[in-house]
Amino acid sequence: MPEPPVSPVDRAFDVLRATAAGNGLTLSELARETGLAKSTTLRLLAALERNGAVTRIGQRYRLGPLVHELDPIPASPAYERIRRVLTPFLAHLFEATRATVHLATLHRDEVVYLNKLHGPRPIPSPSRIGGGLPAYCTGVGKAMLAFDEAAAARVAQGPMVAWTDTTVTSADALTVELAEIRRRRRSLDHAELTPGLYCVAAPVFDDDEAVAALSASAPDEAALARLEPLVTRVAVAASRALADDRLG
Numbered sequence: 001m002p003e004p005p006v007s008p009v010d011r012a013f014d015v016l017r018a019t020a021a022g023n024g025l026t027l028s029e030l031a032r033e034t035g036l037a038k039s040t041t042l043r044l045l046a047a048l049e050r051n052g053a054v055t056r057i058g059q060r061y062r063l064g065p066l067v068h069e070l071d072p073i074p075a076s077p078a079y080e081r082i083r084r085v086l087t088p089f090l091a092h093l094f095e096a097t098r099a100t101v102h103l104a105t106l107h108r109d110e111v112v113y114l115n116k117l118h119g120p121r122p123i124p125s126p127s128r129i130g131g132g133l134p135a136y137c138t139g140v141g142k143a144m145l146a147f148d149e150a151a152a153a154r155v156a157q158g159p160m161v162a163w164t165d166t167t168v169t170s171a172d173a174l175t176v177e178l179a180e181i182r183r184r185r186r187s188l189d190h191a192e193l194t195p196g197l198y199c200v201a202a203p204v205f206d207d208d209e210a211v212a213a214l215s216a217s218a219p220d221e222a223a224l225a226r227l228e229p230l231v232t233r234v235a236v237a238a239s240r241a242l243a244d245d246r247l248g
Contacts, residue, residue: 008044011036015044016053016063024060024134024161057126057163057194079105082212083114085245086204089238090115093216096230100217102127102201104140109154111141114212123197123217136160136174137167139189139201140213145174146181147203147210167192186232188224189215200227202235206242214238 011034018033019025025033031041045061048054055064082105090103094117103115110132127133135141136155145152156171168174181187189199201215214235216227 011040012044012048015041016048019048019054019061020063024057024062024163026059027061030061055126060161060163078211079112079114081245082204082242085241086212086214086238087115089234089241090117090214093214093231093234094119096234097216097227099227100125102140102199102215102217103212104138104144104215105212106135106141106144106148106151107132109135109151109158111135111138111144119217123194123219125194125197125217133193134161134163137163137189137192139187139199139215142178142181142187142189143201143203143213143215144210146178146187147205152178163193164191164195166190185235186228187213190221198224200224200231202232204235204242205239206246211242212238 014034014036015030018030027038027042027045030045031038034041036044045054045056049056049061049064052064054061083103086103090101093101098119100119100123101117102113104111104113106112111134112132113127113129116127116129133141135145135151137160145155152174156174160169160171160174161167162169168177177187186200186202189197189201191198196219198218198220199215200218201213203210204212204214214231216231218224218227
């Protein structure tokens with residue numbers, strides 16, 4: 001019995017599987033991985049993007065919000081506690097900066113956004129509540145990786161895709177940066193995931209474990225320096241609140 005012809009749906013799934021395996025690939029890379037013509041790959045990507053199955057950041061594609069909806073972050077009392085206790089601190093950070101701010105935690109080796117407040121002039125960002133992004137190229141992700149040796153080791157061994165010209169893609173460079181983050185208790189995102197999007201983030205601790213991170217976005221490098229002390233202070237206060245909640 002002859003094999004059935006390959007349908008456009010089959011090809012779309014090929015592109016989707018390659019996108020999932022690659023953790024951020026360009027059009028040319030996806031065409032090469034699937035063996036499809038670039039024009040065909042582009043047409044399939046456009047359809048997948050329209051339906052939320054993939055998302056494009058710069059020139060690279062990764063899994064989109066539809067996939068996260070089909071495989072949601074597990075409901076977790078720990079996540080709900082972090083959101084409940086720390087959202088007031090996120091709101092305080094927003095009021096103090098009027099910038100887009102994030103509350104995030106780690107799920108496997110990705111950042112998961114538990115809450116997000118948009119500034120009046122938000123810088124375009126791929127982050128979404130409940131969605132995941134690579135930890136190694138986000139401020140909140142690096143803030144937590146610096147205090148999670150096992151997660152940092154896994155990330156360093158996996159593919160570290162260059163989302164922008166400033167993305168850290170070397171395991172050695174990441175190790176050096178995480179050591180500096182541990183020393184200063186804050187991390188910086190120098191437009192490493194999205195061009196033009198800068199962030200300052202700081203870890204939030206519960207019983208000496210970095211369980212979350214808070215961040216504020218900035219339009220340029222100069223604004224980062226002004227935000228650093230404030231973000232760090234709010235994260236320290238948030239850590240105290242988690243400790244009080246645990247003891248009380």
